[in-house]
Amino acid sequence: MSTAKTEQPIQTFFRLSGRVVLVLFGIYLIYDLKNVIFTIIAAAAFAYPIGWIVKAGMRFKPKWLSLRLYHIISCLIGILGFIGLWIWSGFIVYVPFRNEITSLNSNWDTYQLQLSKMFGGVEDWYRSLPTALRDILENQNMNNGISNMSKFMGGLLTHTTRVVSYVVEIVLIPVIAFYFLVDGYSMRKEIVGSLPKRLWKSATWALREANLIFENYVIGQIILCVIAGVVVWLGLSLLGVHYALVLGVMAGVTRAVPVIGPIIGAIPIVLLAAAQYPTDLSVAVKVLVFFSIMHLVESKFILPILLGDRLKLHPVFVIVALLVGGQFAGLPGMILAAPIAAIIRIMYRRFKLGLRN
Numbered sequence: 001m002s003t004a005k006t007e008q009p010i011q012t013f014f015r016l017s018g019r020v021v022l023v024l025f026g027i028y029l030i031y032d033l034k035n036v037i038f039t040i041i042a043a044a045a046f047a048y049p050i051g052w053i054v055k056a057g058m059r060f061k062p063k064w065l066s067l068r069l070y071h072i073i074s075c076l077i078g079i080l081g082f083i084g085l086w087i088w089s090g091f092i093v094y095v096p097f098r099n100e101i102t103s104l105n106s107n108w109d110t111y112q113l114q115l116s117k118m119f120g121g122v123e124d125w126y127r128s129l130p131t132a133l134r135d136i137l138e139n140q141n142m143n144n145g146i147s148n149m150s151k152f153m154g155g156l157l158t159h160t161t162r163v164v165s166y167v168v169e170i171v172l173i174p175v176i177a178f179y180f181l182v183d184g185y186s187m188r189k190e191i192v193g194s195l196p197k198r199l200w201k202s203a204t205w206a207l208r209e210a211n212l213i214f215e216n217y218v219i220g221q222i223i224l225c226v227i228a229g230v231v232v233w234l235g236l237s238l239l240g241v242h243y244a245l246v247l248g249v250m251a252g253v254t255r256a257v258p259v260i261g262p263i264i265g266a267i268p269i270v271l272l273a274a275a276q277y278p279t280d281l282s283v284a285v286k287v288l289v290f291f292s293i294m295h296l297v298e299s300k301f302i303l304p305i306l307l308g309d310r311l312k313l314h315p316v317f318v319i320v321a322l323l324v325g326g327q328f329a330g331l332p333g334m335i336l337a338a339p340i341a342a343i344i345r346i347m348y349r350r351f352k353l354g355l356r357n
Contacts, residue, residue: 038332043176045218050078051181052219075181079174093245100246111275118274202351210343217339221256224298228255228262232269235290239283241273257331258338259318262298266291317341 054074061070180187192203229252236244247269254265270291274284318338325337 034329039172043173044180046173047177047180048215048218049222050082053078054181072182075178079178083174096245100243104243104246111272114275114278115271206347209346213339213342225252225255228252231294239286241287242276257334259315262295
């Protein structure tokens with residue numbers, strides 16, 4: 001009797017240890033294959049908006065054409081049209097965007113000087129701090145905030161160039177997206193069919209929920225990024241801020257990061273507006289009010305309509321997920337942190353707690 005009691009804790013210990021080892025191995029495997037995983041996720045994200053167009057186009061199928069062939073043709077036309085739309089948009093935006101970037105680079109030193117003058121009082125206050133405290137702050141890299149802004153923007157452009165340089169991954173994305181669109185249902189059936197029969201129902205539900213979360217998130221983020229870019233471009237143009245197109249693109253790109261993205265995009269834009277009009281800070285104040293109103297309208301009205309209630313995550317948990325995702329995989333990890341956290345939450349509630357939502 002006593003032997004059985006002593007064996008039970010030992011068995012429990014080894015069982016838990018085995019699960020921990022499997023989880024750690026899974027995390028290591030995901031980290032090791034993160035580039036492959038990101039390529040697949042990017043292909044899925046590429047396929048979602050095209051899938052909506054294809055579904056709408058299926059209503060116009062000619063009677064003489066088979067459903068399978070029409071679906072394949074629609075997916076191919078959708079992908080080529082989507083790529084063509086982005087290339088066409090790029091050609092339209094390229095020349096004014098390049099001109100504004102060139103002008104911004106040529107005037108960047110002047111704007112840095114204006115910001116340094118504006119924050120001169122902060123610098124004097126910083127120098128008045130005790131030496132020991134300044135040493136601590138400098139060790140934490142908090143003393144060069146304004147100069148780091150230029151490095152950040154340069155690093156962002158460099159990072160974008162590096163991403164574009166991965167030609168193989170970029171070419172593979174539309175190819176994989178095509179197969180997702182054409183054979184997505186068959187692929188899900190094969191994944192579920194490879195599992196034990198007792199898991200089929202749960203696996204089907206899990207794949208459906210994960211797909212819905214990612215689809216809503218991707219479509220919503222694309223719409224929000226486009227809206228943010230266009231609204232910021234128009235708003236800054238009306239307020240008389242220079243480089244409105246470049247700043248609108250930056251606001252649209254940074255909007256892809258949930259919760260903190262709009263703040264990351266707004267801060268340098270407000271500072272740049274202040275540097276452009278150092279004798280009239282009302283312009284910077286108007287830009288700040290403009291971003292505040294835009295963020296309020298987006299978070300209270302547009303975001304609930306686009307994402308619904310599927311991402312039932314408190315902003316604090318989203319920020320924690322962003323930090324973990326950024327540490328794990330940089331900018332792509334931050335962009336994907338929110339939907340992955342939402343999927344983990346809904347899976348935990350369903351399979352661990354037995355709750356439906």
